[in-house]
Amino acid sequence: MDSQAFLAACRALLGEVHVIADEAGMAPYLRDQRGRFTGRALAVLRPANTEQVAATVRLCAQALVPIVPQGGNTGLVLGSVPDASGRAVVLSLARMQAIRQVDAVNRTITVDAGAILQHVQEAAAVQGCLFPLSLAAEGSCTIGGNLSTNAGGTAVLRYGNTRELCLGLEVVTAQGEIWNGLRGLRKDNTGYDLRDLFIGAEGTLGIITGAVLKLYPQPKACVTALAAVDSPAQALRLLSIMQDHCAASLTGFELMSAYCLQLVARHFPALQQPLAGSHRQYALLELSSSESAQHAAGLLERALGAALAEGVVQDAAVAASEAQSQGLWRLREHIPLAQAADGKNIKHDISLPVSSIADFIAATEPRLQAAFPGCQLVCFGHLGDGNLHFNVAPPPGVMNEDFLHSQEAVNRVVHDAVAAFGGSISAEHGIGALKRDELARYKSPVELSLMRAIKAALDPLGLMNPGKIL
Incomplete structure (x- = not known):
């Protein structure tokens, strides 16, 4: 034909x-x-x-x-x-946006793969439930894309990645057959878990067309705070204090460097910066309570009190309203927008053992400065689950396009350090075509061989999203 x-x-x-x-x-x-x-x-x-x-x-x-x-x-x-x-x-899959079913008793929602994430959140909320996946692109990204990249977002600390939020899938195979795995079961030990095979595969094994997703009770209250700390090591100590005092109520814990918030202030001056003075690092944290606002506020007060007494936190601002909470989150969400407004940069979406993050930053930043004097490190991300967006901007006076020619050398410094600390070069963005060659460098021959065998078995003609991942 x-x-x-x-x-x-x-x-x-x-x-x-x-x-x-x-x-x-x-x-x-x-x-x-x-x-x-x-x-x-x-x-x-x-x-x-x-x-x-x-x-x-x-x-x-x-x-x-x-x-x-x-x-x-x-x-x-x-x-x-x-x-x-x-x-x-x-x-x-843009036409396939149906919310097929909400089962409030089973705490599941079944949707088309083209459903917009925000629409899924809203459909769950109408039934008094929470779909907790949340990320900056939620107004335009789709559930199929979230599943294909195993998206993370800001609530992974409490609820897990998209993989943990999915119970069942509907998939069109490379042969054009339909696998209906739309089962809302939390226990199903009947052989190979095909669902997990397609999640994170970026469309290289088949096309996800529908999904059964987990829902949770809507929290009675959320409380948000911004804390200033002296270093990533102190941010890790604050994370431990928060987890000790708040346990599963700690929903989000984000790290932002001073330079990140300086970028936001430069390009979005209307956004209020709630803490006075100059601080090296900031932690944005959120608690949710199934009991009451008083319960959430009490947990936060005791945890921050312990951190202040220990000298871990230098200053803190606690949101007193939903509007103030949204204002704190906008600071975090505008970091990528501020980066884009400031010019080109070399992005890294990495993950590390949480305990290694401070040592990784301390070891890697001097190496970058030695190789690329004056480069600007835009470091922020989901500290609670070990995911950093470790982006490198050009030194002052260096043209964006000239600096982008150094991308391979910058990647080598960062990714070699990630490997040395037992991390991953992709935490939540996937591999696609951009990181395909990097994956071949850092995956073992055994892993690559197994991945190629799976690809060959499910897509023998090699037609499914060719050139991506492998």
Whole structure:
């Protein structure tokens, strides 16, 4: 089947308007979220349901057309855009946004893979439940993308990654068959866990079209605070104090360097900076209580009191209202936006044993400064689960594009240090095409061999998101 016959078959299946083949119409689907790469595609296909996805995949297999699944296209590692060959189709799940079922008794919600994360949160809230996955792109990212990259976010400390929030999946295989694993079971010991195989696979093994997700009771109250500390080591000590006093009530614990908040102040001066004076590091923490606001406030007061008495915390501001809490979180959420406004930077999404984070920063920052004098370290992230966004901005006076030529050398310093500390070069963004070669450097031959064997078994034609991960 030639390309024109293939596109004609797709139009007959999906409808003329849902097969986009002109350059202007395809453009938003081909450009990555950071605007650094634009691929090419034979067409963008927009199926309406799982059966159409399966039929489309069968057409692609017949014509040997590669498939790039795409949700909200908010990824940061070139995992949801095609390469420059123009051979692939982008299979967009944007039309598949249904909330299929909310089971408040079983504490589950079943959704299409194209459902927007924020819409899933809202549908759960209507039933008095909480879907706890929360991240900056929640207004545009989709559940399928969250599952395909095993997204993290700000509440992993309490609720886990997306993998921990998923009970069942519906998947279209590379052969165009539908696996219905939409079981809302918390115990199912009946062989290989196929669900976990597809989660985090970035669409390279099959296309997730639906999911059963865990829900939780809505907390009665949340309380948020910003604490100033002298170093990452002190932030780790504060984390231990908070966990000792608050246990599972500690929902979020974010680390932000002084330079991060300076960037936010520079580019978003309307956002209030609640702590006076200059401090080296900041911890943003949130507690949730199933009892009452008084209970949450009491836990926070005792924990912060212990940290102040020990000299761990230099200053702290506690939100007195929901508006103030949102204001504190906006400081954290605007760090990536402030980075983008300030210019290009070399991003690293890394994870480490929590106990190693302070030592990693202390060892790696001098190495970066020695190799790239004057470079700016934009270090922030989810300290509670060991995930840092360890980004490197150019020295003052160095052009962005010139500094980006050093990306491979910067990556080597950072990723070698990550490996030395027993960490991972990707915590929550995935591998995509951007980190594919880095993965081959840091994964063992045995791991890579096993991964290739799985890929070959499930996608023998190599059509599922080719060039990503492996």
